[in-house]
Amino acid sequence: MRFLSILLLAGVTLAAQARPRARELGIPFPGTPGSLNAITDVAGVEVGQVTVIRGDGRLVVGQGPVRTGITAVFPRGHRSSDPVMAAWWTLNGNGEMTGTTWVEESGYLWGPVGITHTLSVGVVRDAVISWAVARDYDEFLWALPVVAETWDGGLNDIKGMHITRELAFQALDSARAGPVAEGNVGGGTGMVCHEFKGGIGTASRQVEIGGARYTVGILVQCNYGGRRRLSIAGVPVGAQLQGAEPCLAIADPADSTLRRLPRCGARTSGSAASVREEVGSIIIVAATDAPLLPHQLKRIAKRAALGVGRMGGIGSDSSGDIFLAFSTANPGSGGAALAQVSMLANEQMNPLFEATVDATEEAIVNAMVAAETMTGADGLRIFALPTDQVLALLRKAGRVR
Numbered sequence: 001m002r003f004l005s006i007l008l009l010a011g012v013t014l015a016a017q018a019r020p021r022a023r024e025l026g027i028p029f030p031g032t033p034g035s036l037n038a039i040t041d042v043a044g045v046e047v048g049q050v051t052v053i054r055g056d057g058r059l060v061v062g063q064g065p066v067r068t069g070i071t072a073v074f075p076r077g078h079r080s081s082d083p084v085m086a087a088w089w090t091l092n093g094n095g096e097m098t099g100t101t102w103v104e105e106s107g108y109l110w111g112p113v114g115i116t117h118t119l120s121v122g123v124v125r126d127a128v129i130s131w132a133v134a135r136d137y138d139e140f141l142w143a144l145p146v147v148a149e150t151w152d153g154g155l156n157d158i159k160g161m162h163i164t165r166e167l168a169f170q171a172l173d174s175a176r177a178g179p180v181a182e183g184n185v186g187g188g189t190g191m192v193c194h195e196f197k198g199g200i201g202t203a204s205r206q207v208e209i210g211g212a213r214y215t216v217g218i219l220v221q222c223n224y225g226g227r228r229r230l231s232i233a234g235v236p237v238g239a240q241l242q243g244a245e246p247c248l249a250i251a252d253p254a255d256s257t258l259r260r261l262p263r264c265g266a267r268t269s270g271s272a273a274s275v276r277e278e279v280g281s282i283i284i285v286a287a288t289d290a291p292l293l294p295h296q297l298k299r300i301a302k303r304a305a306l307g308v309g310r311m312g313g314i315g316s317d318s319s320g321d322i323f324l325a326f327s328t329a330n331p332g333s334g335g336a337a338l339a340q341v342s343m344l345a346n347e348q349m350n351p352l353f354e355a356t357v358d359a360t361e362e363a364i365v366n367a368m369v370a371a372e373t374m375t376g377a378d379g380l381r382i383f384a385l386p387t388d389q390v391l392a393l394l395r396k397a398g399r400v401r
Contacts, residue, residue: 019183019369019370019371019372019384019387020369021037021182021366021369021370022362022365022366022369023037023362025369025387025391026391026400026401027232027233027365027369027390027391027394027400028233028394028399028400029203029233029358029361029362029365030354030358031205031207031354031355031358031359032205032206032207033203033204033205033206033359033362034204034205034206034215034217036178036179036180036204037202037203037204037362037366038179038180038202038203038204038217038219039073039180039202039204039217039218039219039285039287040177040178040179040180040202040217041204041206041215041217042204042215042216042217042287042288042289042328043215043289043328044075044076044077044080044177044328045073045074045075045076045077045177045217045287045328046073046074046077046078046175046176046177047071047072047073047074047175047176047180047202047219048071048072048074048078048170048171048172048173048174048175048176049069049070049071049072049171049174049181049185049186049187049200050069050070050167050168050170050171050174050186051069051184051185051186051189052066052067052068052069052162052163052167052189053066053067053189054066054162055157056375056376056379057250057379058250058252058253058254058378058379059157059253059254059255059377059378060157060254061157061159061160062157062159062160062161063157063160064157064160064162064377065155065156065157065376065377066156066157066160066162067152067155067156067184067189067190067374067376067377068116068117068120068152068156068158068162068163068187068189068190069116069163069167069171069185069186069187069188069189069190070114070115070116070120070124070163070167070168070171070186070187071114071115071116071171071185071186071187071188071200071219071221072112072113072114072115072168072171072172072175073112073113073115073175073219073285073287074111074112074175075109075112075113075287075326075328076328076331077175077177078112078172078173078175081110081111081132081137081138081139081140082331082332082334082335083108083109083110083111083139083143083334083335084108084109084326084327084328084334085107085108085109085292085293085294085297085326085327085329085330085333085334086103086107086108086109086294086297086324086325086326086327087103087104087107087294087295087296087297087298087300087301087324087325087326088100088103088104088298088301088322088323088324088325089298089301089302089304089305089322089323089325090320090321090322090323091305091308091315091319091321091322091323092315092316092317092319092320092321093320093322094281094317094318094319094320095118095148095149095150095281095283095319095320095321095322096118096121096147096148096149096320096322097146097147097148097149097283097322097324098121098125098144098145098146098147098148099125099143099144099145099146099147100146100324101144102143102144103146103324107293107294108143108294108334109143109146109324109326110139110140110142110143110334111128111132111137111140111143111145111146112128112145112146112172112175113146113147113148113285113324114128114145114146114147114148114168114171114187115147115148115149115150115186115187115221115283115285116147116148116149116163116187117149117150117151117152117153117156117158117163117187117190118149118150118151118152118153118158119158119159119161120149120161120162120163121147121148121149123161123163123164123165123168124145124147124163124168125145125147126165127165127168127169127172128140128145128147128168128172129145130165130169131168131169131172139335146324148221148283148322148324149187149281149283149320150187150191150221150223150224150280150281150282150283150320151223151280151281152189152190152191152223154190154192154376154377154380154382155190155192155374155376155377155380155382156189156190156376156377157377171186180200180202180219181200182199182200182201182202182366182367182370182371183197183199183200183201183367183369183370183371183372184197184199184370184371184372184374185199185200186199186200186221187200187221187283188200188201188221188222188223188367188371190374190376191221191222191223191280192223192246192280192382193222193223193224193225193280193282193364193367193368193371194224194225194226194227194229194230194238194311194312194368195225195226195227195245195246195382196227196230196244196368196371196382196383196384196385197368197371197372197373197374197382197383197384197385198222198223198224198367198368198371199221199222199367199370199371200219200220200221200367200370201219201220201222201362201363201364201365201366201367201368201370202217202218202219202220202363202366203217203218203358203359203360203362203363203366204216204217204218204359205354205355205356205358205359206355207351207352207354207355208351209290209344209348209351209352210348214288214289214290214351214352215288215289215290216286216287216288216290216300216352216355216356216359217286217287217288217359218284218285218286218287218304218307218356218359218360218362218363219284219285219287219363220282220283220284220285220360220363220364220367221282221283221367222282222364222367222368223280223281223282224279224280224281224282224308224313224316224319224321225280225311225312225313225314226238226312227239227241229312229313229314230311230312231310231311231312232311232365232390232394233394233399233400234310234397234399235393235394235397235399236312237389237390237393237394238312240389240393241386241389241390241393242386242389243386244383244384244385244386245262245383246261246380246381246382246383247261247262247263247264247265247266247381248261248262248263248264248378248379248380248381249263249264249375249379249380249381250378250379251263253378253379253380254378255377255378258378258380261380264379264381279316279318279319280318280319281319281320281321281322282308282313282319282320282321282364283320283322283323284301284304284307284308284322284323284324284360284363285323285324285325285326286300286301286304286323286324286325286326286356286360287325287326287327287328288300288325288326288327288328288329288352289327289328289329290327290329290344290352291327291329291330291341291342291343291344292327292329292343292344292349292352293341293343296343296344296346296349297325297326297327298325299349299353300325300352300353300356301323301324301325302323303353303356303357303360304323304325304356304357304360305321305323306356306357306360307356307357307358307359307360307361307363307364308321308360308364310357310361311361311364311365325356329341329342330342368384368385369385369387371384371385372384
């Protein structure tokens, strides 16, 4: 196995993102984004990421190739232990997000939201506790860390358990405000979306309600869906895209299930084999500065599913589609014996619902647009979304000029 090792910290840097974002390509989306068009447009929110890329060639469990990482979202920044009101919801539950029983019971989220791959949830969860203990954040110890996952076992040596406590600490310590790296970074490093390269994506929307301006920010780790159902800007592009099917760069993969895929560069007749049609998961974190209580935040979390549906997601049986929403309003309420809090009226929430749906859709597209072609374990190659073809199809449908 030829050896290549890359460790990237991507808290605020966009160095890992070489491709333009969806709006820069001219893909149209409704709504008005914030200045960063990112979850960090919500004041106080910080994102930290660590990316691990090591090795190539035939899979050797425990050695690699490794294509994985961790993403951490702090509602009030990594130096604050003040909880935020929160709620969660699942569209389809074939996945994991730890700590949600207490989020449901208490209505609060303490500490960060961690996102990684399926078999490293426990490592990251325990690391969050150790990280909090080392910083005397005693409040965290009464909570249960929230860590979510999607499965990267196609491109990554997932059974090798390459995520460590030290890597989790690096992701947590790197959290910053500002631009958020997208695509093949953090927990999204080895993820596949609609059979193209997926990963981390983010977007935001600003709305006015009763003379006040509020922001909704979304971060996704997208790893779901089949190619044939992919829709972008209302156009069913997936069934019309040519080429760029998953393929193998080597002849003898250790994973026998991959042997049905064509060799990269080989001519194929008809439709190529799917790497995993309609399977996978998506994790969505929704942040807002609007004064919402937990029952209202659950309503926000539910609306994220509509953004997934716009893209062609159906919440398939094997998919873990789990969403968490929090509000940075009402600081200090979590530790008060008697707290007076502000609440936006339910009747005023429609603009926030719309913002959530729109920003979720754009965040997923941003993840796919930013992600670059990746060859991982057993030579499995997942191609980047062919944006030139996408733009041509949108132009044909009258969606772009």
